[in-house]
Amino acid sequence: MLVSHSPAAVAVSFDEPNLVSAAGLVPVMRLAEAAGLQTLADEHLSVPTDKGANAGLKLAALVAGMVAGADSIDDMALLRHGGMKKLFKVCYAPSTLGSFLRAFAFGHVRQLDAVAARFLANLAARAPLLGNPEEGDFVFVDVDDTIVEVHGYAKQGSGYGYSGVRGLNALLATATTKDTAPVVLAQRLRKGAANSSRGASRLVADALSALRRTGTAGRVLVRADSAFYGHPAVSAARAAGAEVSVTVRLDPAVRRAVSSIPAEAWTTIEYTDAVFDEAAGAWVSRAEVAEVPFTAFASRKKAERVSGRLVVRRIPELNPKVPDGQGTLFEIHRHHAFFTTVSAEDLGTVAADATHRAHAVIEQVHADLKDSALAHLPSGKFAANSAWLVAAVMAFNLARAAGTLAGTAFARARTGTIRRKLVSVPARIASSARKIRLRLPETWPWQAAWEKLFTTAHAPPATA
Template sequence: MQVSHKPSALSVSFDEPNLVSAAGLLPVMTLARDAGLQELADQWLSVPTDKGANPGLKVVSLVAGMVAGADSIDDMALLRHGGMKRLFTACYAPSTLGSFLRAFTFGHVRQLDAVASRFLASLAARAPLLGSPATEDFVFVDLDDTIIEVHGYQKQGSGYGYSGVRGLNALLATVSTKDTAPVILAQRLRRGGTNSARGAKRLITDALSTLTRTHAGGQVLLRADSAFYGHASVSAALAGGAQVSVTVRMDPAVKRAIAGIPETAWKTIEYTDALFDETTNTWISKAEVAEVPFTAFSSRKPAEQITGRLIVRRIPELNRKASEGQPTLFDTHRHHAFFTTVDTNFLDTVTTDKTHRKHAIIEQVNADLKDSALAHMPSGVFAANSAWLVAAVMAYNLTRAAGLLAAGPFGKARTATIRRKLINIPARIATSARKIRLHLPEAWPWQRPWHNLFDHLYPPPQPA
């Protein structure tokens, strides 16, 4: 799929309403072209037979369809409707794209991973995906997996995982800063019944390598839940130059460390239903936090042990008291602990706890993907679905970059919002003096952000 015109051959008019084409796809795919998506796919992909011919154009077509809202192979037909062929060429049929995906093997999926990594770095050079973090700021890499539900028994690799839902397991690593929304650094599709931490070491290494290509700056902090609390994952993050903040399981060593925290060490924190007392300048809350020095993986060889801090948040066991119908002789608490290697000089106890809880931002990315291209796994072939996941990630990152260039409320908007307001735009295509003119809706509320995006990609000519 290619943009069928030169940048100087298109002008835009907002003076007439009417319908036909998803005109918003034009600047987004121009951004993909400028970032070299087609060239990267042609360079890295070696899918065999005639099914793998012109891999760059086919990958661009898949990404374009997902950006426009496709969540299945059949939905790729939207690239050929209305006036789309006036703006784009080489729009492949859905059957051709399906055959292309089914020709993938695991090795070809890894080649597509390399394309996605370099494509993200190229996008970061054209849009402020991570802003400009200062040396003392943190760049947050979040790691998590999610189950993509499937139906029927013909999906290769499907199974029942920890959620009790039949599906395939997608492992994702995202990156964000305090001022930017997350983009996806690395991805991997796995069998539905796989252990969450399986392959996490390699994914962390790939994610941190991709992050290095973006030249983000700042200090890198990897956040993850207890499923990834293991020596392989933590050591891979440290070897890649990142600090870690990982929820721990309540094993005997962790319980002993918590029992040794003195009562005077607990600090009240802002939590659910907390109130701020201006007189004492403190939070009135039942949640408290404390920390203690901790050596993770103490059962391993001394050279493999990792020292850091154990941050513990405790909350009263209110439900137990209510069920028993009478107060207890002493307070009982639920404890939530995580291990971090961040020095206390950078983040104190309370701030470290608050920072770790923001790991939940990756759940928004999971929901966003399932609201678009990952609503379905379109093929019965596992490798085809793996390639589909990588294309979905590239479409997500491309949409996020377009939203940043459009500015305004779209810098942190969900990709579904960007798609609805900036991409799926009704327009009428006209030709005058060998120029293509798009007539977009009159009094359109998001005219200025669309112009911002368009002007970034097609700067207006400067007067002589």
């Protein structure tokens, strides 16, 4: 595009008191209010009074700033420009919000976890976040961790974890169905050098409890990678009535099980570079799957063993270490195995493999959060950063609910897309007859979706 005027014909001045840059915060925060964000925080948070006064308003301000794109305490200043004070009752200074976060202790973070779980349940009652799965459908709960990079030694708990990057470890549990995008059920911040499975059993229990609060029907399948293949996490899922699908390490017991699979049991599957042969009605592929009955944790006492299936996917080894025709099973193929308690009648071998591979959807949530509020962990205090993570998750779920209410085009959109098209919309505030009118840009491409969100969020309460 070309500027239509010469440089001398253009002047600027920051002096318009009736402009806002994020008019979409009006319906989004109205939705948060209807879902009880402020009320829940006031009920459950006991942050010391000198810093925690008006905890609900301060938490709402943090969430609003994150929805609008803030990824640091200083960025919260975007809530105090132009006519924002005409649209919102209180617009806190960044320093006030920073002091509020630094007042958190571990117990307060756990209180905030409770607020987040109840807030999600209230959002789910107002927006179809998880759709309407039928009784036989699965609700997938994915568990995984990610390293949030930090710099310097001032961050409490920072260290070098499995990625070799200095940071803090964020453990998340998400929920999704075949027709919906993920929402975050539970979260926990841990020190950077923490083992991936540390505290996983408690997180799984919290996540499944939060899922029950939403009232979502359907069977629950907990998916995770090999770092979470252990009795504590698996037993926590089973105790809550969920099935599991967890990648396993190729330990001696698993190797023996894989070696026992007969050659004729392997089925070719759709995989990278696969071609479908219409004449044969099968995939021509280098990847194959098979399964064998398997008992997990066989070394533990009988009551703690878990029976299920070991589903194995194998692909040819690209760099064989032995001459052709002389290799053993594990030298000519690479094997990827996972343990599942779902019966073969509910998910056949091929379907179970495809379902387990879809666990990678949680990586999109990690990337989404790091592209917004989780781009930084703003404080030197570990508890403050833990509270920041919980607020970031609430902002993520709130943006997801707003996108769902805006229509199908935004139901599965990234929060960055929702922010750019529905939240960061400039508007001029006009007043007439004691009524505020937001004048938004003419021919805004996503006007219909914005108006649908606004109308839904500002609908009158339902009749008792």
